Amino acid sequence: MRGLNDLRLYNNNLVGNIPHQLCRLISITVLDLSNNRLTGDLPDCWCNFQVLLFMDLSNNRLTGKLPDCWWSLEALLFMDLSNNYFSSKIPAPVANHNCSLRSLYLAGNGFGGAFPPVLEGCNSLSTLDIGNNMFFGVIPPWIGSQIPLLRILSLRSNNFTGEIPPELSRLSQLQLLDMANNSLTGSIPVSFDNLTSMKHPRDPSTTGLLSDWKYNDRIDIIWKDKVQKFRRAIRLLAGIDLSDNLLSQCIPEELTNLQGLRFLNLSRNHMSCRIPQGIGSLSFLEILDLSSNQLFGNIPQSITRLSGLNTLNVSNNLLSGKIPTGNQIQTLTDPSIYSNNSGLCGFPLNISCTNTSIAPDERNGEEEDHWMYYCVIAGIVSGLWLWFGMLFTIKSWRSGFLSFVDGMQCKIMKKL
Structure with missing residues (x-):
């Protein structure tokens, strides 16, 4: 069997360690052992697979660290090690390392350390998912220049700190950005306006896979409060999830120029100021979650132009005034999506917009003027x-x- 080049044993009930004899398959190009119950460490001889293109070991019970020779697999295009029990740091590259990877999935393990510096040499990478690990430190600015072809970047549920590097806005092909559940601070870069692949809706006729690449990417996305795996459909998706961080200041008005967005989640941060008036420009938006921030003022009337909006949450803010009505937003009848905003009134809340209920927002402005005069x-x-x-x-x-x-x-x- 030394000449075997394609081995797929996925979706079985295989148990035990991966046998060392497998390393004799030096001609193998496709190896898929995913969705089994395999255990133990990966043998060092794994690095004998010098012509391996596709490797999927996801959804097993594999442990230990990756072999130090891991990056000698220079032909590898697709690697999925997600949802195992791997730990430790990602091995450093060997000298003159040549990385051909296009898709790398390490999510759902126990990897730690700083953002893997080895990825700086993977300039063909289009999908990177290292979510649900224990990486820490700042997100390196070189991602924007050294991995220029990124379409999918998921760093969710790690321990990243510091600010979001503005250099990420150089990723002109980026469609999906997920940095949720970290400890990121500062503001959302105004330069995100340059994420050109998020500016226009995806055309199914022009989003086919590369002719020489037959393996579909996939990604887990929090969609309507549930984790859903997207495969082929991700080519049509564009979205940003920065929820559960420590971001502050205003939501940039420039963000409303990303008219191809299907979802935008900025919930559970410290965002302040008003909701951008141009929010209605996101005409393809289906999910908008701005809950649990410190946003104040009225909900912009332009939100009624979001004809595809089916999930909205602005609860737990400081919003006031009458809730806009008309078009698609009229179908969102759950009052909890507006709850804990003491100044809001109107449908679907059981609070009528009488003069006394609308007045606070206006009175606040007058009181601010009066206080200014008093102070002078x-x-x-x-x-x-x-x-x-x-x-x-x-x-x-x-x-x-x-x-x-x-x-x-x-x-x-x-x-x-």
């Missing part, structure tokens, strides 16, 4: 009191002031 007047009065106080307590100031008054009095008397 108080500042002037305080300054005068301070000046007079200094005048009557400092003898030199008092003498100078009285001399100035006497001089002015003499000049006036002479003119009279």
Whole structure:
């Protein structure tokens, strides 16, 4: 069997360790052992597969760390090790490493350390999913320049910190960006406006797989609060999930230029300011979750233009005013999607928009103006009191002031 080049044993009930004898298949190009109950470590001889193109070991119970020689598999295009029990850091590359990978899945393991520096040399990579691990540290800016063909980037559920690097906006082919459930801080880069593949809806006639690449990518996405696996359909999806972080400041108005987005999740952050007025420009948006932030002001009327919107959540904010009505948003009848916004009124909440219920948002603006005037007047009065106080307590100031008054009095008397 040394000449065997295609071995697929997926979706069985295979148990035990992967036998060392498998390493004798030096001509193998496709190896799929996914969805079994295999255990143990990967043998070091695994690196004998010098012509291996496709390898899927996902959804098993494999443990240990990856062999140090792992990156000698220079022909490998597709590697899926997701949902196992691998741990430790990703091995460093050998000298003059040549990476041909197009799709890499390491999600659902126990990998740790910083973002794998070995990936800086994988400039053909289009899909990278390292979610649900224990990676930590900052997200390196070089992703935007060294992995320029990325279409799918999932870093969710790790321990990444720091700000989102603006250099990610150089990924002109990026369709799916998932950085949810980390500890990212700062603001959403305004330069995300340059994510051109998110600006236009995907055309099924132009999103076929590369002619020389027959294996479909797949990705787990939180879709309508449930984890769903997308395969062929991901070619038609565009979306951003930055939920469960520590992001702050305003939602950039520029984000509304990404008109091809199907989902946008910014929930459970510290976003403030108002909801962008141009939110209605996201005409293909199906899911919008802005819940559990500190957004205030009215819900923009333009949201009624989102004809495909079927999931909305703006609960747990500081929003006020009347909930917009009309078109598709009228079909979203669950009041909980607007809950815990003390100033909101109207359908589907059981709060009528009387003058007293609408007034708070307007009164807030008037009160802010009044407070500004009060502060200015108080500042002037305080300054005068301070000046007079200094005048009557400092003898030199008092003498100078009285001399100035006497001089002015003499000049006036002479003119009279």
